[in-house]
Structure formats: structure tokens, C-alpha cells
Amino acid sequence: MLPRFKAAAVHAAPVFLDSWATTEKAIAIIREAARAGAELIAFPETYIPAFPVWAAMWPPIDNHDLFVRMAEQSVLADGPEVARLCAEARALGVTVSIGISERSAVSVGGLWNSNLLIGETGEILIHHRKLVPTFYEKLVWSSGDGAGLKVAETRQGRIGGLICGENTNPLARFALMAQGEQVHISSWPPMWPTRRPAGGGNFDNVAANRIRASAHCFEAKVFGIVTAGYMDQAMRAFLTERDRTIADVIDQTPRAASFFVDPTGSVFGDGLQDEEGIAYAEIDLNRCVEPKQFHDVVGYYNRFDIFGVTVDRSRLTPARFRDADLPIAQVQDAAILAVDADAGSNGQGRDYRS
Template sequence: MSAFPSFVAAAVHAAPVFLDKAATTRKAVALIREAATAGAELIAFPESFIPAFPVWAAIWAPIDNHEYFVRMAQESVLVDGPEIEAIRAEARRHGVFVSIGFSERSPVSVGGLWNSNIIVGDDGRILVHHRKLVPTYYEKLVWASGDGEGLKVASTRIGSIGALICGENTNPLARYSLMAQGEQIHISTWPALWPTRRPKTGGNFNNLAANRIRAAAHSFEAKAFGIVTAGFMDKPMRDFFVSRDETVAEILDDTPRAASFFVDPTGEQISDALQNEEGIVYAKIDLNACVEPKQFHDVVGYYNRFDIFDLSVRRTRHRPATFIEDHDAFPAEQNAKSDDRGAVSASSDLREEAERLGPILAVDG
């Protein structure tokens, strides 16, 4: 008898409607519907699917990209905005779990953006809202650093689901923080291409090989299933760039493309890989297969030395300011009065503050 659930998962390998949040959201809803109709209970989308991945930051100098940053900011979405609500509603409608990457707009800054991912429950609730810890390389020109609040694993009826964005899958501590929460299904999200050099010079980053290595390594170490979901560059996206500068055609055409596929808890690929066309990859996931490999290396169990190694993770959301308001304070005219109760309270507060700061403020001599 099986102790853990089994289900069908879907990895979406698709292009956004480039820099169009409304149209891309409609496309995402249609893809959720398609995958759910095919029997998938977990549907994973690529990095920054809404509204696009900012490839321009790789191919042109910052002084030439202001217009793209402005448009990216305009087409990025709020986590409580209508685009994310549409995704949540579709997940709820079909009773499926959805992971989707998006460029998140700050509610307090018109130019503040994060590279974010959410895991939505089958009831439409947001189970995990993660902001990429560190934008990678030229991504820093578009996105701000995230925080640890989203380093969480969602405990669901189909298993424990975690996700990291692109280069975070190279961060051993970020990956371990998810393993330490009992992660059984790991979603890694990627862009369609990630150029680092002009192809004719050689040495370009091999998006395909690097992603396979990282996905296999994490699944092997965590003894978890891996869902690799990458973006796709379609003709409209390519034409968008080439129409501005035809010399970038070589970069776009000859930079390695990422692929979408599945790996099992031993790191073996268990599905076809989609790379050069849009589509959805499906795989059957049986979480009982996570058990046997734990006999060999259980890095969050017996195969570790917790008396030697110690990891602390600050899961707090970054905020630009903390506002402290005392709604119970006396009105100003009452504070001016010499009230015994107020005097006692004030002297008591000062005494406690002095005792707390004493060791800090003490100065020799």
C-alpha cells in the first residue's frame, strides 16, 4: 500500500506575450485550463512569465535600455492585483496547484521591481510568495534583491512543494533551507535564454547543460522530484529585438536555449525535454520513490552533523520603513500636565530603558 500520493504534474514551456501583462495572463489561464484538462494537478510556469524576462539587459548597454525598464515597470504586476487574482481563480476553478513566475511591482515604488514566484493552492490561496534573493548578473539592472520570507515549502495534499528561481538553484544554503522543510517536489524556473557572451567569441553560458546539472544535483541531494520549467523565445519576441537592432539576431539565435523536463529523486531525467517549441511536458510523480534513496544520504536526517553545522534562515519581509504609532497616548495638552500616574510611568520607562542600554552606553573613564 502506498504511503504517499502520486499525481500528474505539468511543466509549461511557453513564451509570454512579450511585455503585455494582460495578454500573458490570458495565455497563462488558457495553459492552466489545458494542463488541468489533461489531468495535471500541479502546473509550473517559467521564471518571470508575466510579463517577460528582460533579455535586453544582456544585449544592450544600460544607457540604451531606459525605455525598456519603464515598460517593464508598467507591465509588472502587484501580488494582489488582477493578474495574479486571475491565476488564483483558475487554480481554484480546476482544483489544481499552480507555480508561476512574474515580475512583481512594489506597492510603494513605481520603479521598484522583484523577480518573484508564487505557489497557489488548489483552493486559490497563495501558499508561498517568494522574491528572488539575488538578481543574477545583468538582472540587477532591472530587479531588486528579495528577502527570506518566501523560503518556504508548501505542505499540500499532493506533497511538500518548494520552488527557487533560476540562479538560486546554485545557492547551496537556499536549496538546503527547502530540503530542511521536507521538500518532496522542487520546482526550478528559468528564462528561455541567458546570453553572457557574443556566440562567435565562444564561452557563452550553456543554459541547457547548466540547468540539467543543477536540477539533477538538487533532486539527488534532496531525494525529491524536480520540475524544470523554462521560458521560450517565440518569433514575436525575437522580432521585437531585431527590429530595433538587427545585429542582435546572432546573439538571440545562437545562444543555447533552455529546456523543460522532469527528474526523479536520483537525478535521472524521467520525461521528454521540450526545448525548441512551445508546449507542456507531463510526468507521473509517485512520492513513494523519495523514500528508498533516503537510506543512502538523508542530509536533513541521519546523514548530517548538526553538532558541527548550523543554518539560521531569517524569514522576514523587507520593508522600507517601520511606522510606530501610539494610539493610546494622552492628548498633547494632557501630556503637559504634571500627572502623578504619568510621572511614575515616565520614570519607570526611563529606568527600564537605562538598564537596557547601560552595557551599550557605558564608557571607561
């Protein structure tokens, strides 16, 4: 029998641009969800310290101070905020997925849109950096890499996840399907403004996110947890007090929703959109089996002799260093080992010896 468990999709606002206060709020939410019986708890995109919605509101020449504050409040993947979350997951014996704005250890202005999957032992199972920032996100975050395109074996099954628009990328999704994914976590911002209300045709993120989540769950025959951010009054006030002309944009842009999707692509369980809270659903992975008879795109329902997919899971770094006192042979071997270690177990390490 495959696992059965209760999952939680957190539909909550951060303490806007305050990483430590948001971490403490996340701890309180994790405890509440655990008391309710949730074993897998998923937070929205860049929950710590916030989603930079201002990048959609004003040109970058007006946002320098906000970028500086975002950089100050972004967190290291091995920093104290993440350590606090890992300790809490271990203490409660739960699995936690959380979005962070990740700060680079070697660049005071280098940021990534990242997501961490923390296991019940407190270990970081997956550290994923968004492959490509979407639209105006490019003004804040750098492109990530393939190192986090992994599926983790947990007590709740095989868990994978993608951030926001990555769920539109068929190859990123297939990379997770090909690793036997059973639960897919997709994380989203609280809103996604693309036009002023007078122009009409603003992006309907609720419909778009449902389509993407349902498509993945139907194709992969997996369960989906859709977890979106929430804009509270404090966040709205921060933005509108800076520029009252954008109040109409904020108020008439659709708010994102958090919900669950089953392996047929149908929405089930709790759903939240216009109020802050935690949505819950009971997940039974045994329901992933029957639909595989119809289409199994990583099994019999594909042609691997025709289609070939290669995924490079190397972690990108700005430079590789050689110490002057090392003999040439040791330098070469060290470089090879470093590349192989970055590539993980996927066999994509490269030999740079000439």
C-alpha cells in the same frame, strides 16, 4: 502511501511585455494542462510579463524605455492578474507555480523577480522574491528576502521552489530540504546570453540547469520540475527590429529546456526545448523513500552538532511607522508583534525593546 500525481512543466512564451494578455494565455494553458490530468502546473521565471533578456544585449543607457515598460507591465502580488490566476486554480482544483515580475506597492520603479505557489483553494501558499538578481538582472530587479523560503503542504506533497540561479545556492536549497521538501520547482528564462558568438564559450544553460536540478534532486531525494521560458517569433522580432546587430546573439545562444528529474538525479518524462508546449510526467513520491537509506542530509547523514544553519524569513519593508497618538508601551508592543508576524513560525522574531 505518499501522493501520486501528474505534473506539467509549461514551456511557453509570454505575450511579450503585456501582462494582461499573458495572464489570459496562462489561464488557457492551465485549462489545457488540467484537461490532460495535471494536478501541479509550473510556469517559467517571470512568465508575466516577460524575462528582460534585453539587459544582456545593450548597455543600460540604451534601455530606459524598456525598463519603463517593464515596470508598467509588472504586477502586484495582490493585483487583478494574480487574482485571476487564483480564481482559476480554485475553479479547476489545481496547484499552480508561476513566475512574475512583481511591482512594489510603494515604488513605481521598484521590481522583484518573484514566484508564487497558488494552492487548489486559490490561496497563495508561497510568495518568494529572488534573493539576489543574477548578472545583468541587477539592472532590472531588486534583491528579495527570505520570506519565501518555505515549503507548502499540498495534496501533491511538500512543494518548494527556487528561481534560476538560486538553484546554485547550497544554503537556499538546504533551507528547503530542511523543511521536508518532496517536489522542487526550478524556473528559468528562455535563454541566457553571456558572450557574443564570435567570442565563443557562451553559457550552456541546458547543461547547467540539468546539473543543478539533478544535484538538488539527488541530494534532497526529491522530484524536480524544471520549467523554462520560450522565445517565440514575436519576442525575437521585437528585439531584432530594435537592433538588427543582435540577431546573431539571439540565434546562437542555446535555448533553455523544460524537463523532469527523479530522486536519483535522472531525467524522466517529457522534455521540451525548441518548440512551445507543455511537458508532462507522472510523479510517485513513494520513490523518494528508498534513496533516503543512502544519504539523508536532513536526517541521519549529517552532523547538526557541527553545522548550524539559521534562516531569517522576515519580509523586508522600507520603513516601520509609529502613530503619534499611541502610548509608548503600545508602540513597542506593536513593533514587536509586527516583527514576529514577519518572521512567521520560524522563531526568528526579534525583540527591539531596550
